[in-house]
Amino acid sequence: MSKLNKLTATEAAAGLARGDFSAADLMQACLDRVAAREDDVRAWAYIDPDKAMAEARAADAARARGEALGPLHGLPVGIKDIIDTADMPTENGSALFEGRRPNADATSVAALRAAGAIIMGKTVTTELANTNPSKTRNPHNLAHTPGGSSAGSGAGVADFHMPLAVGTQTGGSVIRPASFNGVYGLKPTLGLIPRGGTLLQSHTLDTLGVYGRSLEDLALITDNLSIPEPQDPQTYRGGRGSLMAALAEPGPSQPRFAFIETPAWDRADDGAKAAIADVAARLGDACAKETPPSPFDRILELHGAVFAAENAHYYGGYLRERPDLLSDKIRTRLQASYDIPARDYVEALNEREVINEAIEALLTRYDAILCLPATGPAPRGFETTGDAAFNSPWTYLGVPCVSLPRLTVDGMPLGVQLVGGRGAEGRLLRTARWLDGFLA
Amino acid sequence: MSKLNKLTATEAAAGLARGDFSAADLMQACLDRVAAREDDVRAWAYIDPDKAMAEARAADAARARGEALGPLHGLPVGIKDIIDTADMPTENGSALFEGRRPNADATSVAALRAAGAIIMGKTVTTELANTNPSKTRNPHNLAHTPGGSSAGSGAGVADFHMPLAVGTQTGGSVIRPASFNGVYGLKPTLGLIPRGGTLLQSHTLDTLGVYGRSLEDLALITDNLSIPEPQDPQTYRGGRGSLMAALAEPGPSQPRFAFIETPAWDRADDGAKAAIADVAARLGDACAKETPPSPFDRILELHGAVFAAENAHYYGGYLRERPDLLSDKIRTRLQASYDIPARDYVEALNEREVINEAIEALLTRYDAILCLPATGPAPRGFETTGDAAFNSPWTYLGVPCVSLPRLTVDGMPLGVQLVGGRGAEGRLLRTARWLDGFLA
Numbered sequence: 001m002s003k004l005n006k007l008t009a010t011e012a013a014a015g016l017a018r019g020d021f022s023a024a025d026l027m028q029a030c031l032d033r034v035a036a037r038e039d040d041v042r043a044w045a046y047i048d049p050d051k052a053m054a055e056a057r058a059a060d061a062a063r064a065r066g067e068a069l070g071p072l073h074g075l076p077v078g079i080k081d082i083i084d085t086a087d088m089p090t091e092n093g094s095a096l097f098e099g100r101r102p103n104a105d106a107t108s109v110a111a112l113r114a115a116g117a118i119i120m121g122k123t124v125t126t127e128l129a130n131t132n133p134s135k136t137r138n139p140h141n142l143a144h145t146p147g148g149s150s151a152g153s154g155a156g157v158a159d160f161h162m163p164l165a166v167g168t169q170t171g172g173s174v175i176r177p178a179s180f181n182g183v184y185g186l187k188p189t190l191g192l193i194p195r196g197g198t199l200l201q202s203h204t205l206d207t208l209g210v211y212g213r214s215l216e217d218l219a220l221i222t223d224n225l226s227i228p229e230p231q232d233p234q235t236y237r238g239g240r241g242s243l244m245a246a247l248a249e250p251g252p253s254q255p256r257f258a259f260i261e262t263p264a265w266d267r268a269d270d271g272a273k274a275a276i277a278d279v280a281a282r283l284g285d286a287c288a289k290e291t292p293p294s295p296f297d298r299i300l301e302l303h304g305a306v307f308a309a310e311n312a313h314y315y316g317g318y319l320r321e322r323p324d325l326l327s328d329k330i331r332t333r334l335q336a337s338y339d340i341p342a343r344d345y346v347e348a349l350n351e352r353e354v355i356n357e358a359i360e361a362l363l364t365r366y367d368a369i370l371c372l373p374a375t376g377p378a379p380r381g382f383e384t385t386g387d388a389a390f391n392s393p394w395t396y397l398g399v400p401c402v403s404l405p406r407l408t409v410d411g412m413p414l415g416v417q418l419v420g421g422r423g424a425e426g427r428l429l430r431t432a433r434w435l436d437g438f439l440a
Numbered sequence: 441m442s443k444l445n446k447l448t449a450t451e452a453a454a455g456l457a458r459g460d461f462s463a464a465d466l467m468q469a470c471l472d473r474v475a476a477r478e479d480d481v482r483a484w485a486y487i488d489p490d491k492a493m494a495e496a497r498a499a500d501a502a503r504a505r506g507e508a509l510g511p512l513h514g515l516p517v518g519i520k521d522i523i524d525t526a527d528m529p530t531e532n533g534s535a536l537f538e539g540r541r542p543n544a545d546a547t548s549v550a551a552l553r554a555a556g557a558i559i560m561g562k563t564v565t566t567e568l569a570n571t572n573p574s575k576t577r578n579p580h581n582l583a584h585t586p587g588g589s590s591a592g593s594g595a596g597v598a599d600f601h602m603p604l605a606v607g608t609q610t611g612g613s614v615i616r617p618a619s620f621n622g623v624y625g626l627k628p629t630l631g632l633i634p635r636g637g638t639l640l641q642s643h644t645l646d647t648l649g650v651y652g653r654s655l656e657d658l659a660l661i662t663d664n665l666s667i668p669e670p671q672d673p674q675t676y677r678g679g680r681g682s683l684m685a686a687l688a689e690p691g692p693s694q695p696r697f698a699f700i701e702t703p704a705w706d707r708a709d710d711g712a713k714a715a716i717a718d719v720a721a722r723l724g725d726a727c728a729k730e731t732p733p734s735p736f737d738r739i740l741e742l743h744g745a746v747f748a749a750e751n752a753h754y755y756g757g758y759l760r761e762r763p764d765l766l767s768d769k770i771r772t773r774l775q776a777s778y779d780i781p782a783r784d785y786v787e788a789l790n791e792r793e794v795i796n797e798a799i800e801a802l803l804t805r806y807d808a809i810l811c812l813p814a815t816g817p818a819p820r821g822f823e824t825t826g827d828a829a830f831n832s833p834w835t836y837l838g839v840p841c842v843s844l845p846r847l848t849v850d851g852m853p854l855g856v857q858l859v860g861g862r863g864a865e866g867r868l869l870r871t872a873r874w875l876d877g878f879l880a
Binding site: 233305308309310312313316338339340341342343344345346347350353 | 673745748749750752753756778779780781782783784785786787790793
């Protein structure tokens with residue numbers, strides 16, 4: 001039983017369904033791991049082992065009574081601490097919200113509970129899901145950052161505290177921690193996972209995403225989180241197929257990949273450049289280098305304008321009213337962007353559609369875009385959480401991204417990032433499955 | 441035949457269908473009126489009488505051949521000169537666009553032609569559809585402004601040059617000229633009429649609207665213009681019923697009206713205030729004064745932020761590259777708003793949804809909002825086109841507005857404005873029909 005915490009979520013769900021072990025067994029294994037490692041990894045902002053165990057036992061009792069069970073019944077899930085929970089604090093990683101207890105679950109949390117998941121606890125976020133590093137460490141080397149802002153979600157899944165976790169990405173906060181911590185991560189299309197009850201920093205960018213130990217895990221949890229939220233103007237309005245069903249379909253027998261260096265290429269480590277170039281080389285004719293037309297070359301600046309404009313709106317009140325409760329890092333960043341002219345923001349919103357058209361045209365010729373998920377492996381030290389420059393372009397476009405934990409550079413994990421078209425998670429995951437097998 | 445140009449569009453369409461007169465007869469009557477009055481009224485930026493007559497004769501020939509005819513077959517329509525026409529210049533009222541000939545019709549123009557309408561010519565707009573007055577004069581008193589920016593469309597219909605015209609509203613550019621010139625005007629829900637091929641000054645505000653001689657006329661032309669344009673993120677995405685059919689349905693036997701003074705009340709003339717208060721008083725129990733909750737009190741400022749931000753983006757290039765081709769008035773206005781902070785714009789976009797929710801709640805208790813369409817009748821002189829403060833709130837909210845030419849103040853026309861819920865043009869027009877009869 002001691003290795004139950006290492007199962008994928010899909011394996012764990014099957015084992016629970018077969019009666020191989022109980023939800024209490026699974027939770028105990030996870031909590032034992034937390035007890036053994038939390039002092040070092042520091043993945044949790046809040047966790048109450050007794051409550052988690054009581055919920056696991058209640059899940060077992062429900063199963064014993066023959067109640068109708070959801071697809072996530074009895075599975076422990078970690079929730080980033082900017083996502084509201086009615087029964088646990090939600091402090092947004094900030095002194096501004098110390099001791100805050102929401103009145104209600106976020107829509108995503110309610111959806112997970114409805115599917116039977118057990119909210120195991122709240123995972124550490126950087127301050128206000130921004131760039132000021134958190135207390136969490138990288139389980140692969142405790143002297144390295146786990147990335148951010150979804151630090152505890154990425155590190156906790158990587159360190160086998162729980163099989164699944166939820167995070168958010170506004171720049172690179174889902175995919176970068178996935179890469180740094182060596183786990184599978186999915187940032188789906190903007191608005192696929194509902195955002196109600198989640199701290200807002202930028203409504204055009206904020207996207208909920210998930211961590212797991214396999215592509216099936218990502219599909220399983222995303223299927224149970226994919227719900228329209230009509231009151232959110234950014235909710236995804238296209239069709240929503242089952243990603244589990246999509247993964248069960250045959251994929252392209254030989255998918256084609258567009259390798260895009262992106263405008264951040266010069267910021268990448270040599271080791272990371274060599275590793276992704278090697279993947280592209282191994283793919284041979286199935287991969288071609290592409291450079292989307294201008295204004296793709298300006299995409300980092302365009303993302304920055306959207307972030308600065310919306311963040312100045314959502315966080316401006318903190319800056320004006322309680323600057324003493326903000327870190328120097330976030331205060332300086334907010335001040336620098338506080339007066340960004342609206343015309344730059346309008347341009348950035350408009351160019352987003354222009355670039356998305358080019359990306360959609362590209363994806364008629366390729367199954368996915370291949371690129372680095374980060375400038376390199378997790379940096380040593382805790383001065384920064386790393387650079388989001390390989391993530392923010394895709395966050396800006398609102399397109400789905402997946403990171404596969406298939407590379408190692410300097411003894412630390414590095415992911416392979418695949419990017420798909422808006423609303424085309426199914427095709428992206430099928431293509432990712434092929435590449436995951438190819439690189440295994 | 442000399443009075444054919446005074447028919448409503450609906451009457452003219454019926455007369456043409458019955459064979460009482462030909463499209464050539466109708467066009468000749470309109471052109472005769474233009475010849476007699478254009479030197480005074482100056483409604484036209486471009487008109488080619490020979491071309492218009494040739495098209496009218498072609499329309500008659502098509503009818504004689506028994507071809508399938510659209511609902512607007514043979515009806516002359518004036519098109520504001522910021523809306524592209526492939527066969528006539530489109531100069532946007534600006535030296536920047538002198539001699540410009542578009543390659544293609546705007547979507548709205550193509551839709552009108554497909555329905556059989558004859559594009560009679562291009563009507564005068566203010567410079568770039570902004571506030572710098574045009575050459576057009578008010579036909580009720582040539583010493584007064586016709587309003588703007590859709591100056592020629594409003595004045596031309598009022599002066600019987602044509603039965604129908606198309607304009608645009610970003611502040612008050614459809615409803616104010618309707619009120620000042622004493623014609624029926626409809627600014628429908630944002631995005632109901634497609635905007636492709638129309639000069640953009642603010643994508644959140646720019647709304648095409650129509651002029652006619654009766655509510656049926658407004659319904660007739662709007663029905664033939666109401667088409668989704670998916671490539672425009674602002675296209676109206678709700679259901680689109682026929683407004684002609686809606687007008688044929690029984691309306692509320694005793695509609696209820698919410699009289700809203702709006703934050704611009706102090707800017708209105710005493711005569712206008714008294715006139716609209718008298719309408720409210722005559723309605724008795726069917727009308728109650730309402731004041732929507734905050735931030736409605738800030739709605740003029742919120743509209744201003746959206747306009748400034750988007751206009752700085754769309755017109756910023758003119759200011760930077762060819763300031764010499766801009767009037768002092770528009771240059772000064774652009775410079776003043778050029779650096780508006782993005783955070784104010786984000787706030788204004790967000791508050792829009794908050795206020796719309798309050799308006800929608802109000803419209804569960806009332807059939808329409810009653811308010812002034814302008815601060816008073818058309819001002820004497822040509823220094824300004826009047827104040828848009830009674831229009832810009834509704835443009836900002838994207839809700840439909842209609843102006844009924846039912847009041848007179850100081851010997852000049854003044855409309856009665858009714859406002860409805862987004863996408864609820866049918867209910868608004870039925871309610872307006874009741875009030876139009878009540879005030880007749």
